[in-house]
Amino acid sequence: MLRQDGTVCSEATTPGVQQQQLWSLGKRQSSGCVYSSTHGFNPEEIREKLQAFPGGSIDLLKQESGVAVLTINNPSRMNAFSGSMMVDLEERVSQLESWTDCKGLIVQGAAGTFCSGSDLNAVRAISNPQDGMKMCMFMQNALTRLLRLPLISVALVEGRALGGGAELTTACDFRLLASGSVIQFVHKHMGLVPGWGGAARLVRVVGSQNALKLLGGAVKVDPGLGLQIGLADGVLEVPQAEEGADTLLQQAENWLSQYTKGPAPVIQAVKKVVLSGRELPLSEALRTEKDVFGTVWGGPANLQALASKSKHK
Ligand SMILES: CCC(=O)SCCNC(=O)CCNC(=O)[C@H](O)C(C)(C)COP(=O)(O)OP(=O)(O)OC[C@H]1O[C@@H](n2cnc3c(N)ncnc32)[C@H](O)[C@@H]1OP(=O)(O)O
Numbered sequence: 341m342l343r344q345d346g347t348v349c350s351e352a353t354t355p356g357v358q359q360q361q362l363w364s365l366g367k368r369q370s371s372g373c374v375y376s377s378t379h380g381f382n383p384e385e386i387r388e389k390l391q392a393f394p395g396g397s398i399d400l401l402k403q404e405s406g407v408a409v410l411t412i413n414n415p416s417r418m419n420a421f422s423g424s425m426m427v428d429l430e431e432r433v434s435q436l437e438s439w440t441d442c443k444g445l446i447v448q449g450a451a452g453t454f455c456s457g458s459d460l461n462a463v464r465a466i467s468n469p470q471d472g473m474k475m476c477m478f479m480q481n482a483l484t485r486l487l488r489l490p491l492i493s494v495a496l497v498e499g500r501a502l503g504g505g506a507e508l509t510t511a512c513d514f515r516l517l518a519s520g521s522v523i524q525f526v527h528k529h530m531g532l533v534p535g536w537g538g539a540a541r542l543v544r545v546v547g548s549q550n551a552l553k554l555l556g557g558a559v560k561v562d563p564g565l566g567l568q569i570g571l572a573d574g575v576l577e578v579p580q581a582e583e584g585a586d587t588l589l590q591q592a593e594n595w596l597s598q599y600t601k602g603p604a605p606v607i608q609a610v611k612k613v614v615l616s617g618r619e620l621p622l623s624e625a626l627r628t629e630k631d632v633f634g635t636v637w638g639g640p641a642n643l644q645a646l647a648s649k650s651k652h653k
Contacts, residue, residue, distance in 0.1 A: 393423030406443035418456035457503025507538025
């Protein structure tokens with residue numbers, strides 16, 4: 341352990357132990373389900389119901405760089421979420437939760453569009469309020485766990501992000517909009533409000549006035565409006581085929597690298613202190629910050645920076 345005067349005391353934490361401490365802290369912080377059996381929620385029951393509406397997949401590619409790519413893959417339905425894709429999503433989030441070297445995540449849609457929300461065929465079949473509520477709790481759990489992952493996530497929006505697809509973008513830390521893309525909370529046109537946690541998260545991203553406008557008017561948010569209200573964190577140019585320019589995914593990886601450069605424990609610690617600041621009452625957030633600080637203080641990256649007498653000009 342590094343003392344404040346720069347000397348090292350005997351209970352120095354080894355990198356492995358340190359990573360483990362940070363990880364279990366993250367697990368505690370992000371054991372992030374909103375609903376459990378105490379809320380009358382039975383995940384097994386709803387999983388079984390959802391599996392009755394198959395089609396498409398959610399694909400996860402974990403890369404050596406520590407940045408994973410999650411692809412919403414159901415192109416024949418504009419990447420709408422079938423029931424089995426909701427279950428898939430939960431499984432992919434579990435895989436990311438147990439990935440100790442994670443640093444970043446890009447969420448994209450397959451074949452040039454992001455996601456057209458929930459599969460309307462499944463929605464019609466489970467349109468009774470009880471099943472709707474169960475699906476809603478299931479997706480809120482999965483998306484809350486996605487947002488709480490100890491990594492930095494970005495939604496790469498190409499084409500359309502509609503309904504539940506728009507909600508999914510708010511479960512990422514950042515949103516990059518490709519030229520010509522649109523995020524639209526179309527729920528009002530469907531006689532609905534968001535139910536996957538999209539309204540609560542949207543208010544935190546753009547403020548309640550803007551959220552009211554976007555939901556109340558089912559406004560089409562293009563890249564320009566997205567930047568203006570803070571829903572978009574950057575705009576990417578769709579490359580022309582003959583240009584040989586970076587693909588949108590490469591552009592998103594480059595953009596994200598400014599935040600994921602460096603050792604995984606430090607990136608994970610950054611996410612954790614911001615997450616606790618956003619979600620917890622101040623005293624609790626401060627205590628969490630102290631605990632997270634303890635996992636990086638005197639760690640390899642910290643010692644190396646001190647040894648190299650780094651300057652921040
Ligand atoms: C959580 C609450 C929710 O998410 S409620 C769902 C909100 N989403 C919607 O209402 C989207 C409805 N779909 C649309 O507006 C259009 O299909 C959009 C996405 C704009 C694409 O239009 P366009 O480019 O003309 O293509 P298209 O309509 O021919 O669609 C291609 C095929 O995809 C299908 N598709 C599209 N979205 C969904 C969906 N959400 N659920 C199920 N299927 C969907 C279309 O039906 C069409 O299929 P098909 O080729 O006719 O067999």
